[in-house]
Amino acid sequence: MRKNNKFTVVGLVLAMSLLVGCNEQTAGSSDEPTKANKTYKWKMVTTWPANFPIFQTGAERFAKDVKIMSNGRLDINVFAGGELVPPLGVFDAVQQGQVEMGHGGAYYWSGKVPAVQFMSTVPFGMPASGADAWHYAGDGLKLWNENYASFKLKAFPLGNTGAQMGGWFNKKIESTEDLKGLKMRIPGLGGKVLAKAGGNPILMAASELYTALERNTIDATEWVGPYHDLRLGLHRAAKYYYYPGWHEPGTSLELLINQVAWDSLSPDLQKIVEVAAAANNVWMHAEFEARNQEALQEIKEKHTHIEILKFPKEVLAEFKRLTEETLLEEAEKDPAFKKVYENYKAFSEKNAELKAITESIH
Ligand code: CA
Numbered sequence: 001m002r003k004n005n006k007f008t009v010v011g012l013v014l015a016m017s018l019l020v021g022c023n024e025q026t027a028g029s030s031d032e033p034t035k036a037n038k039t040y041k042w043k044m045v046t047t048w049p050a051n052f053p054i055f056q057t058g059a060e061r062f063a064k065d066v067k068i069m070s071n072g073r074l075d076i077n078v079f080a081g082g083e084l085v086p087p088l089g090v091f092d093a094v095q096q097g098q099v100e101m102g103h104g105g106a107y108y109w110s111g112k113v114p115a116v117q118f119m120s121t122v123p124f125g126m127p128a129s130g131a132d133a134w135h136y137a138g139d140g141l142k143l144w145n146e147n148y149a150s151f152k153l154k155a156f157p158l159g160n161t162g163a164q165m166g167g168w169f170n171k172k173i174e175s176t177e178d179l180k181g182l183k184m185r186i187p188g189l190g191g192k193v194l195a196k197a198g199g200n201p202i203l204m205a206a207s208e209l210y211t212a213l214e215r216n217t218i219d220a221t222e223w224v225g226p227y228h229d230l231r232l233g234l235h236r237a238a239k240y241y242y243y244p245g246w247h248e249p250g251t252s253l254e255l256l257i258n259q260v261a262w263d264s265l266s267p268d269l270q271k272i273v274e275v276a277a278a279a280n281n282v283w284m285h286a287e288f289e290a291r292n293q294e295a296l297q298e299i300k301e302k303h304t305h306i307e308i309l310k311f312p313k314e315v316l317a318e319f320k321r322l323t324e325e326t327l328l329e330e331a332e333k334d335p336a337f338k339k340v341y342e343n344y345k346a347f348s349e350k351n352a353e354l355k356a357i358t359e360s361i362h
Pocket of ligand 1: 164222223224250
């Protein structure tokens with residue numbers, strides 16, 4: 001139902017923008033370009049490798065939708081990570097106005113804005129459906145923008161990976177002892193939890209993961225799930241593929257917009273951006289669900305040297321305990337974090353209560 005509703009909204013806004021377009025043509029006798037008929041050429045930088053499916057192709061799909069819906073008035077040129085700025089330089093490039101837009105994950109900027117990590121995902125937190133509910137129908141998106149206001153940035157959800165895998169390891173994780181000294185690529189709050197467990201979390205862009213794992217610069221890495229992970233060749237650099245993705249139960253991706261650039265758009269273009277982001281949020285999540293189930297079969301059938309293993313109960317229980325400790329400690333340090341934490345916690349507890357009833361079919 002939720003997805004259908006979004007597409008209905010897309011249809012309505014398309015119809016509305018066509019109506020606005022007609023009015024402009026009727027009234028458009030002036031030669032002066034107004035905000036309503038001005039053409040914008042924008043740049044968007046992403047954290048993703050060139051042509052990287054769903055993430056990069058999804059950002060490009062969003063830009064194409066905006067161009068079609070705006071009849072070419074908002075033309076966004078999309079650049080992959082490293083083409084204009086480094087993959088993790090997206091936040092700075094958008095904030096400083098070097099480009100108008102960016103696509104990445106809010107938790108990549110946790111060093112600058114700790115509170116926005118909740119907008120990506122929270123270990124043992126809500127799945128994609130709950131994250132969308134919080135963003136669109138709860139306070140999530142409002143708090144997201146509240147936390148970016150002082151940076152003169154605006155954000156929308158643009159994609160969700162669904163529940164992720166636990167990651168690729170070259171040694172078995174049989175107890176919490178095996179986490180000690182583990183050098184692992186893992187972002188956001190999950191990384192903080194691993195550090196508490198005695199591990200050494202590292203943040204790296206997708207393009208660096210295979211080499212780092214293959215050369216033993218890191219002992220383990222997570223990325224997203226079967227489809228993307230095969231694309232990055234991680235199955236050629238590690239033997240054990242662990243689940244569940246306790247650290248990322250449903251990660252929302254982020255469309256970042258420079259506030260001054262956003263304010264320069266006419267209301268219909270702003271609405272087109274908002275609606276195209278929502279439509280592609282659904283598209284990316286749907287793609288992940290469909291492609292991941294195919295890729296899991298591929299691993300089972302063609303890459304039989306890979307052992308797909310569940311983290312032991314003891315390890316998951318420790319991760320959960322340390323997650324609660326981490327969230328409380330971070331909340332103590334930062335009032336903005338605390339405010340978002342309390343809002344997220346209240347929402348997710350009710351969400352879990354609902355799902356325990358409505359989804360208890362097994
Ligand atoms: Ca991940």
